[in-house]
Amino acid sequence: MNPRIRFALQLSFTLLVCLFMIIPIAMSVMAGLTENYFVGLKSGLTLRWVIEVWQLYSDTIWLSIKLALACLVITILIGVPAAYGLLRSRRRWANAIEELLLLPVAVPGLATALALLLAYGSYREFRGSWLFILVGHVLFTLPFMVRAVLSVMQTARLPLLEEAAASLGANFRQRFFTVVVPNCLSGILAGALMVVTLSIGEFNITWMLHTPLTKTLPVGLADSYASMRLEVGSAYTLIFLVMIVPLLVAIQWAGRLSSPRR
């Protein structure tokens, strides 16, 4: 086959796949901004639905942001030391522990949530607070932080740098905070972006753990899809996209930043 024709065929196939991915997003964005979707664009563009969503659901957005930031703090506090611990452990042990920490990702969120509910659901105060959801999010995002930090630690030749610092008289704490942490900042950044993105979008665990007073953004989305008109659901989705797309761009950018070193 002529290479040019082959190129054209493959390009059009790829474009078709792109259309499949982008058409529903474009339709949803449009529906969120038109006065009446059933009439179509001629009914006029409006921000009415976005404002309505903000009035109805702004607390879900704030809760999601709060959860994502709390989740980020915890995963950094326990994930960075954990990555360091894996680096310093024997390979066999490190593999086994990593495998364990991955379990909450490997098992569907529904199962994790059910296990949490059946074990801790009877502690009323805990069950009703946003901390219950936070526990689920931490379990689910921790492996991503550990993985991102560990992969940078492995390429940064940390043992060598640490040895140099130790030979200059630095004790363990000094070494950890002035050598280890600064050298894996790019990994922490990549992990942090991943954790925030995943936490904001998490639904499977959160839906089971939420209460009417602790609704997150995706829970609110499901709620609006089921009970509101199409324009409201679309406007809500639009707000979600506006929140998540900058994070995704940042993830790609961070990936490019650290990839030449790999």
Next chain:
Amino acid sequence: MTAISKQPLGAAYSATQAISQTPKRKNLIAVFALAPALAVFFAFWLLPFSRLILMGAEADRSSGISAYLTILTHRQYLISLVTTVTISITVSLAAVGIAGIAGFFLARHRFIGKSTLVAILTFPLAFPGVVVGFLVIMLGGRQGALAQLSLWLFDERWMFAYSLAGLFIGYLYFSIPRVITTVMAACENLDRSLEEAARSLGANSWQVTKDVIVPGIAPALLSTGAICFATSMGAFGTAFTLGTRLSILPLNIYGEFTNYANFAMAAALSVVLGLITWVALSLARKLAGGNVGAPV
């Protein structure tokens, strides 16, 4: 510290010893560093999940026998298990085929606007299942793209969103980005001299594709296929948005738990589902060497 700085040589010696410490000391640091993460994991995942496994062995509400046995002996659960597995396998195959071609094309050619196409094809990776479900409604619901098109062409309203076909489209939607990213990375690592060698031996482009390229990226294809399978098996959000009447495992679990308060059954089904996805993802990681399947 001051004493050490007076004798730099001795300091260097003792410090090097401190870092290439005795194995015991080294292990102690590792254990302390890992302790908080492991404590959270044991208290909030391993312990609850172990209880879930035990709970699944308790008597099911309707049949009175162990819930694990009930899954194996009752048509209703077997059918939903088979349906879920079948649709997940079909989606994985379709996604690997479709996104494999597109990903290979994108990895091998440079043209204006390529980065935009890559962005369009990979960003939906982070959409939660509920949003994907809603996007399927946008395509195939009552007011969806297909309905509008068919209304205009044939004066009929065609819909597929609230059926297994809608589920298939939704699963395909979140599987394609996963495959694209993996295939593009795998193609970049492919040794191009093998292709040139095959060509110089007279192979045409179809033979090169079949005998050199596909075998070369086969581990990546298998691994990403396994990830798509596992994600589809557990995709609760998408199915939940498209309708709770479909008989697939995640919706069964949800129904048993919330509608019937049949905790033993919900636990048993979750454990079975978790076992299937865990095996699939372990296989994927063994093949690819360390790719955490991004979840839905």
